[in-house]
Amino acid sequence: MKGVPTRVTWTNHLPPHHILPWDRSLAAARVGNAAGIPTVAHLHGGVQQSTSDGHSMAWFTSGFATTGPHFSSPAYEYPNQQLPGNLWYHDHAMGLTRVNILAGLLGAYRVADPAAEAPLGLPSGAEFDRNLVLFDRDFRSDGALFMNATGNNPDVHPQWQPEYFGTAVIANGKAWPFLRVRRRRYRFRILNASNARFFRLSLSGGLRFVHVGSDSVYLARPVPTEGFLLAPSEIADVVVDFAGSKHDAVTLRSDAPAPYPGDPGEKADTVAVMKFVVGSKLEHDPSTVPATLMPRYPKPDTREAVVTRHIAMYEYTKNGTDEPTHLYLNGAAYTDPVTETPREGTSELWEVINLTDDNHPLHILDHEDNEMMRPMKIVR
Structure with a gap:
């Protein structure tokens, strides 16, 4: 419900060993020789503090026996102050997200505003x-x-x-x-x-x-x-x-x-x-589809951008094959030091250049998916 915070204390009841193949040698949530499956929950599309966003390195195993370098607390708060709409939550552990979501760690989430929607x-x-x-x-x-x-x-x-x-x-x-x-x-x-x-x-x-x-x-x-x-x-x-x-x-x-x-x-x-x-x-149907829904979001003004950044997506392949072995942004891996550091309160224009063979949907964390976040040029 909009304006009513949701407070969740996430716990990990996963078994010691994964039901699906998990390669621990990848750049991932690593637990060393310990047993346990890392997980952390991310509310996709939610606007909340970074401590409640499910950072991919904030993972933890059962009983918090092992935790990631960004783990602080399993207690998360979702303010639900954003406009009504559809979100979903899913596992977000680095290098393990695909396997954990395949195993079923996901769900739908709504922010409802009866006064505006009814x-x-x-x-x-x-x-x-x-x-x-x-x-x-x-x-x-x-x-x-x-x-x-x-x-x-x-x-x-x-x-x-x-x-x-x-x-x-x-x-x-x-x-x-x-x-x-x-x-x-x-x-x-x-x-x-x-x-x-x-x-x-x-x-x-x-x-x-x-x-x-x-x-x-x-x-x-x-x-x-x-x-x-x-x-x-x-x-x-x-x-x-x-x-x-x-x-x-x-x-x-x-x-x-x-x-x-x-x-x-x-x-x-x-x-x-x-x-x-x-x-x-x-059937008698009291519902309808009105001619107008919610007010249009203001369009972004690219003239307000203080800087333009170019982000290139590369896939490196083995010689003689088309099969990729690495995916980098501007030649850097996820675990490399941060290179893009926008200043709070400013606007930027990001041109994302996709040099891979595939489409790559992009998602910016901690924001509502509205037009204000779309001065983004994706070139394939």
């Missing part, structure tokens, strides 16, 4: 306002999670893999599930919690999405689309009206190449994400 008249309540968390996974024949322990360059490093792609699409913890819906409007807050997979979502039967929010903020006005792209860690807040369905079943599907955007001319297979089983009779 007058909009959007679908509400647990039945008609739902979170959908999407990701991809691989499974063994017995149903256990599977992650390949062999790296892309095993003669360089036995386990290093720059990306993870699973063959099964999971929605809210189930593979290719279905949801029974009534013939009326529903609101879906759709999070892509995949490691590297993009979703390009559409609905069968000609149904459309009406976008009312993006990540942690509302849009100024609704935007109807027949389909949209959803990058890893991105949240789309949409309304779907099943009253217009001509069929008793609607499929949510994706046709994004993996990795995205794929090779020129490549046509990706369309895969099912989940199915909606639509009721037979029309």
Whole structure:
């Protein structure tokens, strides 16, 4: 609830050994020869003090037997003073985030403001306002999670893999599930919690999405689309009206190449994400989608920038292959000394130059995902 702080004391009840392959030789949360799995929680999109932000080096193991160099306290406070919107929390331990999130350490989080949101008249309540968390996974024949322990360059490093792609699409913890819906409007807050997979979502039967929010903020006005792209860690807040369905079943599907955007001319297979089983009779629907939503954020003025910085993303590959072994920013590793030191209260223009073969979604910590944070030029 906006204005009502959430106070959490995070505890680690993970087992001594990971259920998935974890290479401790990488630049990661290192516990030496001790047992235990490091973890630390990060509220993605939240605005809070740095001590409650889940720094990747603030990890801790079970019983706090081992802690990272930035660990101070497991007691976190989330002020919830930001505008209403959608966030998510996930593991953030350095070098272990992918493995811990694959194992399930993630969840959806909302900041609600009834006084501002109720007058909009959007679908509400647990039945008609739902979170959908999407990701991809691989499974063994017995149903256990599977992650390949062999790296892309095993003669360089036995386990290093720059990306993870699973063959099964999971929605809210189930593979290719279905949801029974009534013939009326529903609101879906759709999070892509995949490691590297993009979703390009559409609905069968000609149904459309009406976008009312993006990540942690509302849009100024609704935007109807027949389909949209959803990058890893991105949240789309949409309304779907099943009253217009001509069929008793609607499929949510994706046709994004993996990795995205794929090779020129490549046509990706369309895969099912989940199915909606639509009721037979029309329902009374008190909800609506208004013509305007929340006030537009002020546009950034690049003339206020006191400095322009150029940040180049490099992937280093082994000679004779296209498989990367290192990812650096301006030739520096994550563990190298800090080079970019903005002054508090000033504006800067950052031009991020992507020299890799892949798309890399970017996220700035401790801010709301609004237009004020978008004087950022991404060149691929």
